[in-house]
Amino acid sequence: xxxxxxxxxxxxxxxxxxxxxxxxxxxxxxxxxxxxxxxxxxxxxxxxxxxxxxxxxxxxxxxxxxxxxxxxxxxxxxxxxxxxxxxxxxxxxxxxxxxxxxxxxxxxxxxxxxxxxxxxxxxxxxxxxxxxxxxxxxxxxxxxxxxxxxxxxxxxxxxxxxxxxxxxxxxxxxxxxxxxxxxxxxxxxxxxxxxxxxxxxxxxxxxxxxxxxxxxxxxxxxxxxxxxxxxxxxxxxxxxxxxxxxxxxxxxxxxxxxxxxxxxxxxxxxxxxxxxxxxxxxxxxxxxxxxxxxxxxxxxxxxxxxxxxxxxxxxxxxxxxxxxxxxxxxxxxxxxxxxxxxxxxxxxxxxxxxxxxxxxxxxxxxxxxxxxxxxxxxxxxxxxxxxxxxxxxxxxxxxxxxxxxxxxxxxxxxxxxxxxxxxxxxxxxxxxx
Amino acid sequence: xxxxxxxxxxxxxxxxxxxxxxxxxxxxxxxxxxxxxxxxxxxxxxxxxxxxxxxxxxxxxxxxxxxxxxxxxxxxxxxxxxxxxxxxxxxxxxxxxxxxxxxxxxxxxxxxxxxxxxxxxxxxxxxxxxxxxxxxxxxxxxxxxxxxxxxxxxxxxxxxxxxxxxxxxxxxxxxxxxxxxxxxxxxxxxxxxxxxxxxxxxxxxxxxxxxxxxxxxxxxxxxxxxxxxxxxxxxxxxxxxxxxxxxxxxxxxxxxxxxxxxxxxxxxxxxxxxxxxxxxxxxxxxxxxxxxxxxxxxxxxxxxxxxxxxxxxxxxxxxxxxxxxxxxxxxxxxxxxxxxxxxxxxxxxxxxxxxxxxxxxxxxxxxxxxxxxxxxxxxxxxxxxxxxxxxxxxxxxxxxxxxxxxxxxxxxxxxxxxxxxxxxxxxxxxxxx
Numbered sequence: 098x099x100x101x102x103x104x105x106x107x108x109x110x111x112x113x114x115x116x117x118x119x120x121x122x123x124x125x126x127x128x129x130x131x132x133x134x135x136x137x138x139x140x141x142x143x144x145x146x147x148x149x150x151x152x153x154x155x156x157x158x159x160x161x162x163x164x165x166x167x168x169x170x171x172x173x174x175x176x177x178x179x180x181x182x183x184x185x186x187x188x189x190x191x192x193x194x195x196x197x198x199x200x201x202x203x204x205x206x207x208x209x210x211x212x213x214x215x216x217x218x219x220x221x222x223x224x225x226x227x228x229x230x231x232x233x234x235x236x237x238x239x240x241x242x243x244x245x246x247x248x249x250x251x252x253x254x255x256x257x258x259x260x261x262x263x264x265x266x267x268x269x270x271x272x273x274x275x276x277x278x279x280x281x282x283x284x285x286x287x288x289x290x291x292x293x294x295x296x297x298x299x300x301x302x303x304x305x306x307x308x309x310x311x312x313x314x315x316x317x318x319x320x321x322x323x324x325x326x327x328x329x330x331x332x333x334x335x336x337x338x339x340x341x342x343x344x345x346x347x348x349x350x351x352x353x354x355x356x357x358x359x360x361x362x363x364x365x366x367x368x369x370x371x372x373x374x375x376x377x378x379x380x381x382x383x384x385x386x387x388x389x390x391x392x393x394x395x396x397x398x399x400x401x402x403x404x405x406x407x408x409x410x411x412x413x414x415x416x417x418x419x420x421x422x423x424x425x426x427x428x429x430x431x432x433x434x435x436x437x438x439x440x441x442x443x444x445x446x447x448x449x450x451x452x453x454x455x456x457x458x459x460x461x462x463x464x465x466x467x468x469x470x471x472x473x474x475x476x477x478x479x480x481x482x483x484x485x486x487x488x489x490x491x492x493x494x495x496x497x498x499x500x501x502x503x504x505x506x507x508x509x510x511x512x513x514x515x516x517x518x519x520x521x522x523x524x525x526x527x528x529x530x
Numbered sequence: 531x532x533x534x535x536x537x538x539x540x541x542x543x544x545x546x547x548x549x550x551x552x553x554x555x556x557x558x559x560x561x562x563x564x565x566x567x568x569x570x571x572x573x574x575x576x577x578x579x580x581x582x583x584x585x586x587x588x589x590x591x592x593x594x595x596x597x598x599x600x601x602x603x604x605x606x607x608x609x610x611x612x613x614x615x616x617x618x619x620x621x622x623x624x625x626x627x628x629x630x631x632x633x634x635x636x637x638x639x640x641x642x643x644x645x646x647x648x649x650x651x652x653x654x655x656x657x658x659x660x661x662x663x664x665x666x667x668x669x670x671x672x673x674x675x676x677x678x679x680x681x682x683x684x685x686x687x688x689x690x691x692x693x694x695x696x697x698x699x700x701x702x703x704x705x706x707x708x709x710x711x712x713x714x715x716x717x718x719x720x721x722x723x724x725x726x727x728x729x730x731x732x733x734x735x736x737x738x739x740x741x742x743x744x745x746x747x748x749x750x751x752x753x754x755x756x757x758x759x760x761x762x763x764x765x766x767x768x769x770x771x772x773x774x775x776x777x778x779x780x781x782x783x784x785x786x787x788x789x790x791x792x793x794x795x796x797x798x799x800x801x802x803x804x805x806x807x808x809x810x811x812x813x814x815x816x817x818x819x820x821x822x823x824x825x826x827x828x829x830x831x832x833x834x835x836x837x838x839x840x841x842x843x844x845x846x847x848x849x850x851x852x853x854x855x856x857x858x859x860x861x862x863x864x865x866x867x868x869x870x871x872x873x874x875x876x877x878x879x880x881x882x883x884x885x886x887x888x889x890x891x892x893x894x895x896x897x898x899x900x901x902x903x904x905x906x907x908x909x910x911x912x913x914x915x916x917x918x919x920x921x922x923x924x925x926x927x928x929x930x931x932x933x934x935x936x937x938x939x940x941x942x943x944x945x946x947x948x949x950x951x952x953x954x955x956x957x958x959x960x961x962x963x
Binding site for chain 1: 539578654655658660665670673674680681682685688689690691692693694696698708709711712713714716720724725728747748749750771777778779780781782783784785786790791809811820821822823876877879880881882884885961
């Protein structure tokens with residue numbers, strides 16, 4: 098049993114909690130009773146998406162469990178703190194061993210293997226940030242050898258608006274499948290651009306944070322209140338065409354190199370579930386202190402979140418040989434240079450209004466070591482040093498049939514491990530032009 | 531009477547058409563029977579937004595006129611060409627002098643002065659382009675004196691994703707009012723940034739194009755089909771904080787310098803209404819021909835649209851003195867370097883999916899002459915050469931209380947003049963930090 102005050106934890110985080118649902122107590126599950134992430138699902142005979150919580154290998158249908166009336170996830174996300182935490186406690190109580198609600202809740206379970214999953218909410222605007230200083234420096238060196246980290250990097254969390262319409266959810270099997278994009282590129286030494294399928298398709302290991310409560314346009318969100326406006330987090334793959342990017346991105350930023358596809362994992366792990374895994378947020382010695390609107394006591398004390406992240410690759414050949422794939426990278430979100438509270442405070446300092454369901458990408462989460470790089474661009478030094486996989490295949494960038502799987506989890510002494518599930522996507526041959 | 535074949539015109543463009551509604555025949559109206567732009571409105575006792583067409587000084591309620599059943603503008607926008615043009619013809623017929631439907635239509639009229647206007651549709655993703663080579667060159671010179679026009683400019687229509695949530699409609703009176711945004715800036719010669727209200731607030735004269743029919747993700751829209759995916763156009767003011775922009779925009783593009791507010795005029799003038807005002811699309815001699823996916827016979831023959839544009843300023847002092855304001859600029863959309871069909875073809879070449887209600891900003895529409903500049907950044911050379919208004923006030927950038935009014939219209943021999951109405955916005959004092 099743990100003190101209720103540790104890092105904002107409460108009874109729902111108690112590592113001793115067990116569920117009457119066997120699969121929730123499996124030490125390997127991402128979805129024990131301490132997690133309770135939200136998503137949207139339907140069975141074959143459903144017309145509408147329903148709101149569910151992942152528990153073990155099942156989904157708890159919140160409406161059938163008589164916990165909510167709505168089919169609208171965004172309404173749930175807009176709940177104020179007290180009703181939101183009350184809903185979490187009610188779900189936790191009903192799933193606990195010995196709960197008098199066991200029968201009622203059992204009738205509201207559906208196996209995860211038998212549901213179709215949707216994007217977890219209606220996504221509004223999507224903003225992508227650039228919070229890993231390690232990624233920014235390594236990539237900056239390739240684009241601007243003399244000037245890898247721009248002067249603004251340590252003063253403001255760089256961000257830009259991305260495309261919402263092409264964000265899709267990771268499903269079972271191959272996950273989110275999409276066609277290799279085509280585009281305009283300028284080959285080295287050429288004076289006329291060419292058009293064709295990208296030859297430098299890459300993944301980016303990111304987290305996606307979901308906005309909960311809106312702010313009124315013209316009214317910034319102070320950093321002290323920022324996390325009240327964040328509902329939770331999922332894994333996010335910001336696929337990128339590295340040959341389209343350098344030709345198009347000046348002066349207005351990334352566009353067609355990114356907006357053909359992005360992949361989200363289906364379950365939003367709530368900020369409430371992440372409470373035990375918070376860490377102090379520190380900057381390296383000598384770096385400037387954040388400006389006052391980007392700094393607060395709680396941000397210093399527990400602004401960082403300790404999420405272990407992994408990238409795996411499974412090629413078509415590996416699938417044919419029933420190989421699970423190779424791990425390409427492991428990094429940790431706690432190494433980010435900017436916290437999610439800082440992103441919210443910065444995004445709204447000019448009065449910009451955030452809405453429920455808006456998505457914030459963290460940017461590629463590379464760690465300080467070269468083997469912690471969150472993209473092939475970094476791992477292969479822009480394709481110059483291809484990597485050899487365990488079955489002998491070689492990759493500079495992604496080939497048709499490659500599946501990329503992102504995984505994430507939190508573990509800490511004295512707490513139950515919780516996971517973010519999987520974000521899986523597969524590139525298919527492009528359309529002939 | 532004109533031939534039905536001229537530039538895709540039909541009987542609804544006949545300049546001889548008169549309406550039984552007096553105000554529609556006023557030579558000064560933007561909304562004669564040849565125009566018929568769509569918008570959303572409600573009266574004081576309405577709960578829902580209704581779909582209307584502006585005619586003279588009235589709004590025709592399309593549901594009350596028994597022309598449609600829906601309250602959903604996006605459904606109307608998704609109509610295929612034949613039903614869309616049939617709806618236009620039915621509206622035109624019913625409004626014509628002598629129509630047997632006059633009584634039925636009269637009962638469906640509401641004075642524009644008595645309705646509240648909404649954004650004309652549900653906006654999905656918003657993309658801003660950079661289609662005026664004159665703007666790109668003048669602004670590029672200020673940011674990069676040695677390198678004003680980047681090498682990609684003549685090869686691809688540069689674009690980036692913008693913020694949808696802070697787009698608002700121009701209403702009567704002061705139009706869209708918004709607070710002066712604050713943000714982080716790096717003063718010249720300083721080494722530490724400061725935070726405060728922008729001192730260099732600017733407007734940008736743009737057009738906003740609305741996407742009609744979606745494409746499937748992974749399936750590019752060929753340029754020959756591109757205009758089938760465009761519903762119409764409105765005036766668009768892309769307000770910009772010029773001191774926030776240079777500090778934040780590298781390497782990922784504009785962000786907080788733009789996303790605090792954008793203003794749309796309330797009426798979507800349809801591509802059908804614009805048919806008489808099309809022009810051949812020509813590039814200057816010596817410029818590269820567009821790549822094949824950005825070129826077509828119809829784009830060459832009639833890709834340009836001849837829309838006269840104006841920017842007016844009315845300061846608080848002018849309002850107090852009942853002065854209408856000063857005209858700052860007049861330019862023409864036909865001077866854009868990229869056509870709307872090229873924007874659609876380029877945006878989807880990588881398979882990106884467009885949706886009904888997506889908005890494309892044209893970028894600032896400056897003309898070739900310095901007095902045709904579509905922003906103060908250009909007119910005042912970055913504030914260095916402030917302009918003196920007719921009442922003696924001086925402006926480098928915008929002051930609190932300033933109203934900016936965009937206007938647009940099409941006129942051509944042999945056709946009735948049609949207008950885009952007004953896009954009006956007013957800056958108010960910012961929030962104290």
